[in-house]
Amino acid sequence: MSYISIKDLSYQYPIGKKQALKTINLEIEKGKLYTIIGENGSGKTTFCHILRGFIPYFHKGELKGTVSIDGKDLFDYEIEELAIKVGYVFQNPFTQISGIKDTVFEEIAYGLENLGVEREEITARVNEVMDLLGIQYLREKHPIHLSGGQKQRVVFASIIVMEPDILVIDEPTSQLDPHGTEEIFKIINIMKQKGKTIILVEHKMELIAEFSDFVMVLQDGNLVMQGKTEEILTDERLLSYVGALPQYALLGLEMIKHNLSIKKIPITERQSEEIINNWLRQKNLVS
Structure with missing residues (x-):
């Protein structure tokens, strides 16, 4: 049974002249890692925004079709409920650091504080996540002074500590060096092993091949290919869509x-x- 079901999904931004997504049909299984690939402007980030609820709660425009998560229509979720259900990691970690906390520990705890979680539970959950991701050494550092890779790991920690069932991750390695990229994929793999449902936008083919269960290919808002990773990444048609295998x-x-x-x-x-x-x-x- 599908965990996320998408039927005839289309979307056009308020000032857009054409649809950003066109009649997308997709079934996503629980606990699997789905990677979305496609050229710039293909609709990848728009798709992620819909799953996260940014569309239509923040971005308006014309949305058609249905999206259900765990058997419930996406638009029947309260935005606060959806924020707990779906964790979102932006492409640029600099935009996701709050800027109002003085230590990494406080930054990771910030979301739990907003939910009114008891202090003792916050401390336990933050320590658990920092241990899991191997970032205890950053505990007392100021988030603003971290490297790009360190910031991205802190962002992941601040999302994971909220214990979402679904992770939507938009090109997390685009601004990282090879070492930082390796560290981020270690985290993604940890989350996969913990049974999280992951929707990942990525372009590094070797990493997609190593970790992904399914691949979806978007072009000009159309879902032009979808299937198991081994099927998609050995299909020469992919060269015409993204120029790489x-x-x-x-x-x-x-x-x-x-x-x-x-x-x-x-x-x-x-x-x-x-x-x-x-x-x-x-x-x-x-x-």
Whole structure:
């Protein structure tokens, strides 16, 4: 049974001349990681805004179709209720740091304070999340003085501490270096292992291949491809939509074009090593 069900969803911004999303139909399973890919202007952030309730509660415009979460129509949720149900991580961590707290601990606790959670529970939950994400060493630092990667981890902590069932994450690594990107995907994987339903906007193909369960491709507001990660990331049509495939998938496709028999096209480094080693053994080139 679908956890999030989207039927005939279309949306046009108040001053937009065309629809940002066009007749989207999608079923999202609970506890899975769905990645949305597409070029700039394809509708990725608009889609995220709808799931979070920014549309229509903040952005108005013309919205058609239905969205239900956990069997309840999205628009039957109170905005406060939806804020607890769905955690949202912005692309730029600088815009999500409150700017009014003097320490990382206080910043992470801020949302719980607004909900009126008891002080002892706040302390316990914040400490638990900081331990989980490995950021206790930032505890007394001022949030404004952190690096971009550190800010992004604090933002994640401030969302996770609210214990949402769903995480909507909009290009969290776009402004991070490789180390910062690795740290963020460690957090995303932790949340996946904890059974959270995750909708992730991302463009780094190798990371999508490693962690994602399903991939959705948007182009000009249309959902042009959707399916299991291995199906989408080995489909050459993706090159015409986003101009990229995982490097390991490209290797597999080249092997097939050169009549080298392989059982499947790899999308990760591990799969690539297995397939190449199997092929070499078939040819008696390795023992």
